[in-house]
Amino acid sequence: MSATARTAPAGNIYDLGYRHYEGKRHGRWYAVWSLYVEGMRGVWGFGRPMTAKAAPFILTGLYALPALIQLAFSSIISQSIATGEASARDIATYSDYFAAASFFMVLFLVAQAPELVCRDQRYHVLPLYFTRALGRADYAFARLAALTTAVFMALMVPMIALFIGDILMKPDTLKAIGDEWPRALPSIPASALGALSLSSIALALSSFSPRRAYAAVGLVAYFLLMGIVPDVIFQVGRHAGWDWADKLMTLNPTGAISAAADWFSGAPLVTTGRDGGLPATLGADAYVLAVVVSIVVFTAVLLFRYRRMPA
């Protein structure tokens, strides 16, 4: 008993007496890092058959498609802007891109977040993780970090395409890089915040089901409901003169993330539009706050779930 207590923190390779291990023991943080790397590979389907790569790559491609088209036709677009056939406002910008294409990013999460947390529960491999140096919170954070990194990469693909496209539209390349750089830079923290927010929601909800398909249904229901319900209540409240209903609009994950992107880039919020737009009473900082609060809440839910989960 005392022997196991003394050796437990040092290593997590159990010597059952059959085969000895003399090599280096990397410890807890190396285990977390390994789980993170393995999770990243899992999200993109590396080391898995081609069918596992289809969903993440196709959905990232669809998400980035408008930006890639704009990149491919950048010379034609710059000509038609110069001749006045197209307006500079028609082309996609860094801060409004997510709002327009977020459907595919939500599908990306619906397809890939259950991949990370459901299989481990369904095939009962969690006890194998938890009996190692890796703690339950370590597991949850490694999974969250893996999904966040993958989503961040997917979010950055169209941003890079827009950046290259905007440079190619200008005659003087070097000067264009200098001009474009300050406008493109805010998309990095905005994408990071969006990726963390989407990933924490998707992982926290997925972790409640060991079946991937049920988790996917739950995610679809959550994202669609949060897209519709706050908006309906806000529209009703606008006619009825309720001044609290505008705050509900921060509950829509994709809407709040795209409004937060406006905060990073300093662009004005769209408060008018075909569907009525965002409430004029809320500033962009309210959405940043809402996104941060949602990250904290859903990460807490995820940790709570793994603390209570029977391994």
Place this chain on the structure above:
Amino acid sequence: MMFTRSVAAIPLIVQITLRQLLGRRRTVLLLLLAGVPVLLAIVFRAANDADVAGFATGVLDAVAVTLLLPIVAVLFGTAAFGAEIEDGTILYLLAKPISRWAVVAAKYLGAVGVTTLLTVASVLVAGAIEMGPLGEEGAAATRAFMAAMLVGSFGYVAVFLTLSLFTRRALLIGLVYVLVWEGALSTLLPGIANLSIRQFSLGVANAFWQMAPDEARLTPSTALPLAIILVVVALVLAAWKLMRFELPGGTD
């Protein structure tokens, strides 16, 4: 003899199916989902909002027809056979001297029954709550969307039931179908209306309350026959597949 025995077995299989479908944690979640239109109706009532079109598109169409109906139908429709295939208990069902079409009919009745009950009740309660401000036109809209839920339940459940006999990943494929075909493509491409269960159900709803032409694209006289054809084709296909059904992992 075979025929009467098969018919006599239907009520029992329906009863078993109902027990399989309802005794799960997901039933609680689906009840919560069915509560969303009711919750929104309470909000409309509290605001004393008398905008029938706003209530119909914002709550009954956007939440009930677009979200609640397909999700309830995909879960119950694929689980009716899916759960039995997964557990291997379908063996005991197929080993009985009951015609396969009767098994399909019973499973279908069970799944459609629960789906209809949940979705129609949700619309009925939501419409009843909002009846005060909306008046007679609101009642017509509620009737229309109850009809839409009925037609939609029969259509979706038939498709998903059949799908679950052809693939074990029916729930995921059904979800993708709902999102991509019924959700994105049927709004982008008007030509799909003739092949969309969502449009069938909204088309039938048109008989009770006229909707905007870009919302419900079919007339009731087109939508209802198309929906019936879809259900019949799907169920015949399901019975045909069940007659040739091979149990997974049956070789060892």
